[in-house]
Amino acid sequence: MNLPYAEPFRIKMVEEIRQSTRAERESWLQKANYNLFNLKSSQVFIDLLTDSGTGAMSDQQWGALMTGDESYAGSRSFEALHDTVKNITGYQYLLPTHQGRAAENVLFSVLVKDGDIVPGNSHFDTTKGHIEIRKAHAVDCTIDEAFDVENLHPFKGNIDLQKLEDVYKTYPKEKIPFCLITITCNSSGGQPVSIENIRAVKELSDRYGIPIYFDSARFAENAYFIKQREKGQENRTIKEIAKEVFSYGAGMTMSSKKDGLVNIGGFIALNDENIYRAASNFTIIYEGFITYGGMAGRDMAALAVGLTEATEFPYLESRISQVEYLGNKLIEYGIPVQKPIGGHAVFIDSLKFLPQVARAEFPAQTLANEIYLEAGIRTVEIGTLLADRDPDTRENRYPKLELVRLAIPRRTYTNNHMDYIAAAVKNVYERRNEITKGYSIMWEPDILRHFTVQLGKA
Numbered sequence: 001m002n003l004p005y006a007e008p009f010r011i012k013m014v015e016e017i018r019q020s021t022r023a024e025r026e027s028w029l030q031k032a033n034y035n036l037f038n039l040k041s042s043q044v045f046i047d048l049l050t051d052s053g054t055g056a057m058s059d060q061q062w063g064a065l066m067t068g069d070e071s072y073a074g075s076r077s078f079e080a081l082h083d084t085v086k087n088i089t090g091y092q093y094l095l096p097t098h099q100g101r102a103a104e105n106v107l108f109s110v111l112v113k114d115g116d117i118v119p120g121n122s123h124f125d126t127t128k129g130h131i132e133i134r135k136a137h138a139v140d141c142t143i144d145e146a147f148d149v150e151n152l153h154p155f156k157g158n159i160d161l162q163k164l165e166d167v168y169k170t171y172p173k174e175k176i177p178f179c180l181i182t183i184t185c186n187s188s189g190g191q192p193v194s195i196e197n198i199r200a201v202k203e204l205s206d207r208y209g210i211p212i213y214f215d216s217a218r219f220a221e222n223a224y225f226i227k228q229r230e231k232g233q234e235n236r237t238i239k240e241i242a243k244e245v246f247s248y249g250a251g252m253t254m255s256s257k258k259d260g261l262v263n264i265g266g267f268i269a270l271n272d273e274n275i276y277r278a279a280s281n282f283t284i285i286y287e288g289f290i291t292y293g294g295m296a297g298r299d300m301a302a303l304a305v306g307l308t309e310a311t312e313f314p315y316l317e318s319r320i321s322q323v324e325y326l327g328n329k330l331i332e333y334g335i336p337v338q339k340p341i342g343g344h345a346v347f348i349d350s351l352k353f354l355p356q357v358a359r360a361e362f363p364a365q366t367l368a369n370e371i372y373l374e375a376g377i378r379t380v381e382i383g384t385l386l387a388d389r390d391p392d393t394r395e396n397r398y399p400k401l402e403l404v405r406l407a408i409p410r411r412t413y414t415n416n417h418m419d420y421i422a423a424a425v426k427n428v429y430e431r432r433n434e435i436t437k438g439y440s441i442m443w444e445p446d447i448l449r450h451f452t453v454q455l456g457k458a
């Protein structure tokens with residue numbers, strides 16, 4: 001008999017979580033204005049809101065915390081992180097930031113100007129926010145297959161070369177500061193980008209003189225998929241694959257809260273000295289001195305260890321297999337989920353789950369709220385609320401997909417939790433015809449509305 005995968009770790013410390021009653025959840029959700037971001041964590045039994053900063057650190061990381069050097073300038077922990085980042089990415093310069101969006105803020109302050117165009121595969125919401133707040137535009141060049149949840153394309157994060165070339169032909173080079181490749185592509189379902197596609201994007205972009213940057217939050221998970229799914233890559237290590245991927249870019253932004261295996265942190269890594277110098281100024285203004293950029297020395301020390309652990313195959317195998325385990329259970333129960341299952345999350349297709357709920361009433365948010373009411377599980381809407389309004393027309397942008405994301409924190413829950421989640425979703429699916437009304441907006445901010453929007457029953 002083939003041995004199944006098993007976690008390459010055992011549990012040393014546990015944290016209690018508490019189940020609640022349906023009546024409690026109904027009252028809490030109403031008080032939260034039907035926005036799951038407004039719930040207290042004590043009101044949640046299993047928290048699948050995000051895989052960002054919610055994972056468990058290893059004993060080695062906790063040990064590294066104690067050795068953190070808190071010097072304002074030139075700390076040993078910065079050196080350790082710098083060495084690790086150089087080893088993994090090949091990039092020479094490192095600027096720590098307090099998290100991924102801060103890295104975007106610093107780098108885009110240098111590179112993105114009013115009226116610019118930033119093509120890429122479905123930009124993450126904060127990334128798009130940092131582009132649009134500078135009155136620039138993000139153009140989504142993801143392959144069409146990504147928007148068909150049944151399509152089994154192994155690399156649905158890929159960039160459509162024709163769409164990208166159209167952008168390069170339509171706008172002058174000076175208006176396109178870079179092409180941004182997000183690995184894996186969170187907004188299209190945690191779907192990977194193939195190394196072949198990255199090479200082709202590099203070749204095309206070189207012809208037009210446009211550099212590539214990576215939004216690298218889940219670069220190790222992306223490398224795992226390349227190893228598993230791409231011909232000729234199966235015998236390479238994760239670190240070898242990651243290094244080749246990064247070699248095609250001028251630099252990267254990183255949210256360390258994902259594949260850094262830490263609870264907070266981010267960084268920029270790049271090769272161009274002039275951009276590094278310009279970004280250093282913005283780091284100092286927005287984040288802190290260039291050798292800590294908003295991170296404690298101890299957090300940089302833990303991150304250096306986390307990046308090394310996250311690029312090891314057994315860890316990645318157990319991590320991604322757990323997500324797949326949940327996805328396959330949902331498929332077994334007939335739930336419409338995006339296929340293939342993504343790296344960090346399972347995405348439920350709410351347009352198929354709740355076709356009777358009008359788009360204007362936010363079907364994915366409606367489903368996420370029902371899953372919470374059913375079993376105390378917090379998920380997140382990746383649909384019209386997240387897509388926000390068009391910055392010019394202020395109309396709702398209706399994305400091709402209305403998804404509910406079940407993001408799985410790293411090294412945090414067991415497969416019994418996965419079974420519980422699958423059973424809860426199945427229960428909602430069985431009573432889906434009773435759910436006919438969604439929500440309407442009572443109040444929303446000007447930008448990134450999904451975090452703080454207040455809803456009422458439609």
Ligand SMILES: Cc1ncc(COP(=O)(O)O)c(C=O)c1O
Nearest residue numbers: 052099100101124186215217255
């Ligand atoms: C692809 C991607 N880029 C950037 C970010 C922003 O990172 P942070 O949450 O650390 O600010 C995220 C966060 O989820 C992400 O998934």
